[in-house]
Amino acid sequence: MGIFERFKQGLKKSRGALFGRLGHLFSSNRLDDSVYEEMEEAFLAADMGMETSLQVVERVRRLARENKIQQPSELPPLMAQALTEALEKVDPTPSVAADGPTLVLVVGVNGAGKTTSIGKLAHYYKSQGKKVLLAAGDTFRAAATEQLVAWGERVGCDVVRHVAGADPAAVVYDAIQAAKSRKVDFILCDTAGRLQNKDHLMKELAKIYKVASRELPGSPHEVLLVLDGTTGQNAISQAKVFREVVQVSGIVLTKLDGTAKGGVVLPIVQELGIPVKWVGLGESKEDLQPFSARAFAESLCEEE
Amino acid sequence: MFEALSSSLQKALSKLRSKGKLTEEDVALAMREVRLALLAADVNVKVIKQFVDRVRERAVGVDVQNSLTPGQQVVKIVYEELTELMGGEQAKIKMAAKPPTVIMLVGLQGAGKTTTIAKLALSFKQHEHRPLLIAADVYRPAAIQQLEVLGTQIDVPVFQLGQSQLPKEIVRQGLRAAQAQGADIVLVDTAGRLHIDEDLMKELEDIQSLAEPDEVLLVVDAMTGQDAVHVAETFHQRLSLTGVILTKLDGDARGGAALTIRSATGCPIKYVGLGEKIEPLQPFHPDRMASRILGMGDVLSLIERA
Ligand SMILES: Nc1nc2c(ncn2[C@@H]2O[C@H](COP(=O)(O)OP(=O)(O)OP(=O)(O)O)[C@@H](O)[C@H]2O)c(=O)[nH]1
Ligand SMILES: Nc1nc2c(ncn2[C@@H]2O[C@H](COP(=O)(O)OP(=O)(O)OP(=O)(O)O)[C@@H](O)[C@H]2O)c(=O)[nH]1
Ligand SMILES: [Mg+2]
Ligand SMILES: [Mg+2]
Numbered sequence: 001m002g003i004f005e006r007f008k009q010g011l012k013k014s015r016g017a018l019f020g021r022l023g024h025l026f027s028s029n030r031l032d033d034s035v036y037e038e039m040e041e042a043f044l045a046a047d048m049g050m051e052t053s054l055q056v057v058e059r060v061r062r063l064a065r066e067n068k069i070q071q072p073s074e075l076p077p078l079m080a081q082a083l084t085e086a087l088e089k090v091d092p093t094p095s096v097a098a099d100g101p102t103l104v105l106v107v108g109v110n111g112a113g114k115t116t117s118i119g120k121l122a123h124y125y126k127s128q129g130k131k132v133l134l135a136a137g138d139t140f141r142a143a144a145t146e147q148l149v150a151w152g153e154r155v156g157c158d159v160v161r162h163v164a165g166a167d168p169a170a171v172v173y174d175a176i177q178a179a180k181s182r183k184v185d186f187i188l189c190d191t192a193g194r195l196q197n198k199d200h201l202m203k204e205l206a207k208i209y210k211v212a213s214r215e216l217p218g219s220p221h222e223v224l225l226v227l228d229g230t231t232g233q234n235a236i237s238q239a240k241v242f243r244e245v246v247q248v249s250g251i252v253l254t255k256l257d258g259t260a261k262g263g264v265v266l267p268i269v270q271e272l273g274i275p276v277k278w279v280g281l282g283e284s285k286e287d288l289q290p291f292s293a294r295a296f297a298e299s300l301c302e303e304e
Numbered sequence: 305m306f307e308a309l310s311s312s313l314q315k316a317l318s319k320l321r322s323k324g325k326l327t328e329e330d331v332a333l334a335m336r337e338v339r340l341a342l343l344a345a346d347v348n349v350k351v352i353k354q355f356v357d358r359v360r361e362r363a364v365g366v367d368v369q370n371s372l373t374p375g376q377q378v379v380k381i382v383y384e385e386l387t388e389l390m391g392g393e394q395a396k397i398k399m400a401a402k403p404p405t406v407i408m409l410v411g412l413q414g415a416g417k418t419t420t421i422a423k424l425a426l427s428f429k430q431h432e433h434r435p436l437l438i439a440a441d442v443y444r445p446a447a448i449q450q451l452e453v454l455g456t457q458i459d460v461p462v463f464q465l466g467q468s469q470l471p472k473e474i475v476r477q478g479l480r481a482a483q484a485q486g487a488d489i490v491l492v493d494t495a496g497r498l499h500i501d502e503d504l505m506k507e508l509e510d511i512q513s514l515a516e517p518d519e520v521l522l523v524v525d526a527m528t529g530q531d532a533v534h535v536a537e538t539f540h541q542r543l544s545l546t547g548v549i550l551t552k553l554d555g556d557a558r559g560g561a562a563l564t565i566r567s568a569t570g571c572p573i574k575y576v577g578l579g580e581k582i583e584p585l586q587p588f589h590p591d592r593m594a595s596r597i598l599g600m601g602d603v604l605s606l607i608e609r610a
Contacts, residue, residue, distance in 0.1 A: 111414025142453035150445030232346030232529025234557035260531035
């Protein structure tokens with residue numbers, strides 16, 4: 001099964017057929033303004049926000065004119081096209097180090113799915129024959145380290161850990177030294193959840209970043225911001241602030257196996273140019289997929 | 305001065321000139337901006353529609369108070385309606401006539417259930433209760449340890465049977481342990497689950513019919529977007545929720561999910577979570593939430609003074 005199919009199947013778990021149902025999206029069978037209003041509402045209901053929703057609706061109108069479309073039922077493929085175009089502006093390819101270990105720093109607000117995504121990412125790289133080391137950089141939340149260690153056992157890789165309350169930058173420091181001596185391909189660093197308006201916690205993150213780039217020049221090669229797919233417009237502010245502090249290079253969009261559509265990544269891609277690189281589709285180790293703009297776009301224009 | 309709703313609304317409102325009674329045009333113009341503000345706050349689109357209709361109806365023809373501009377008058381009405389919609393009955397935890405009072409927390413993954421349980425337990429403990437926590441999340445790695453660490457922090461016992469027993473069985477034995485230990489409040493930590501996960505929703509129903517909890521509280525992340533309506537409706541249908549706890553309000557999310565959930569379920573929002581530290585939960589203030597959703601703290605104090 002190709003990536004596209006697997007992604008779609010992951011989404012399908014909860015959502016039923018994709019394109020099959022699109023024809024029923026609109027209540028009118030004439031292509032009038034009410035159809036475009038309904039389209040706007042569907043985009044808003046997918047968390048795309050007002051500005052982006054209007055932009056995409058305009059793009060669909062243009063495409064409909066150009067393609068001489070007459071029927072609302074012919075619109076969904078154009079909607080998917082407009083959304084795909086918007087999402088393909090940025091490159092979703094994961095970044096890796098030219099040589100030596102690739103350090104991936106995983107950041108985000110509380111409960112977004114950072115630790116779980118690290119577990120799944122570790123599984124993904126391990127199944128490609130890579131050697132993976134995990135760094136338990138969340139020394140704050142109760143049993144956060146134990147959670148990562150459980151993931152390490154589940155997917156079979158080592159975890160560098162300190163005691164609760166230790167300096168997270170020191171954990172990352174140790175992980176880098178360990179990776180150098182053990183010839184590791186990927187170091188995946190977990191961090192504590194933090195809301196972007198907490199200055200002192202954002203400073204702590206900046207320090208982790210600094211230690212990584214000092215101890216392993218060129219790193220972090222990837223800074224993944226984990227966004228909960230259920231999140232609304234606040235995700236835009238998360239992306240802005242985290243990017244300022246740690247140069248976010250990609251997004252992991254989690255919990256798309258639910259009914260939330262995660263459309264807030266559209267304004268993030270549009271305004272900030274940060275690509276979505278991975279999507280989370282469940283809680284087991286296989287439930288992480290590389291991002292596919294087309295599959296995601298199609299799931300966005302699906303009926304509720 | 306004003307935030308979010310701020311400049312655009314202010315601009316629109318300053319165009320409203322009519323004195324005397326609010327005209328349809330006044331109200332329509334203002335409501336367009338209010339709709340935008342509610343959307344930016346993540347209130348569900350359908351809920352916004354109902355809300356705007358209701359406010360429009362009430363506002364047209366209202367006398368403009370001398371001290372207010374027509375624009376301020378509309379905002380005042382919007383604010384009052386929002387506050388009323390989210391308010392209502394005083395939302396305390398219902399205590400069982402015959403202890404122990406059983407409280408079950410449910411919700412999506414990562415919403416803040418486990419943390420909130422510890423906060424609730426701490427509040428009860430400070431009021432001379434003897435809570436017991438039951439660790440019924442057998443799925444999330446280290447969920448039980450998390451609850452145990454928190455229990456130790458606040459010096460409240462945790463009942464657990466590891467990850468290999470069924471949650472229902474853990475609750476059954478936990479309730480027995482509560483009786484034996486003389487605990488007067490039992491808090492059940494359930495695993496996070498999707499509202500569309502049939503097996504896991506069934507599991508909650510099973511626990512509910514066994515434990516007959518006095519409270520079933522839905523824990524919701526304040527950052528939740530449009531989907532809050534599906535989540536709240538489904539949990540409510542399956543479990544007849546008795547209340548909602550809104551977490552992570554220490555962030556800068558506007559928290560429109562509060563309005564969505566309230567309209568979708570009619571359940572009161574009982575408490576809010578304001579941080580990761582285990583501190584007693586804070587009561588929910590509908591009026592503060594209303595100004596937060598509208599993003600207009602200051603305009604309100606102006607109106608209130610008028
Ligand atoms: N359904 C679903 N659940 C997920 C997904 N990713 C993570 N979760 C669940 O979400 C919850 C929170 O995940 P964590 O990985 O602990 O989140 P985190 O960002 O590390 O949380 P903190 O460290 O507390 O900030 C857990 O119950 C996970 O199992 C996903 O893609 N789908
Ligand atoms: N800032 C902030 N963080 C919170 C709040 N409540 C919970 N958290 C954090 O949110 C994350 C998830 O909290 P948990 O209590 O583990 O959530 P949960 O619902 O039990 O998660 P699962 O069991 O995986 O479904 C943790 O990092 C908590 O510290 C809050 O009110 N404010
Ligand atoms: Mg974590
Ligand atoms: Mg939990």
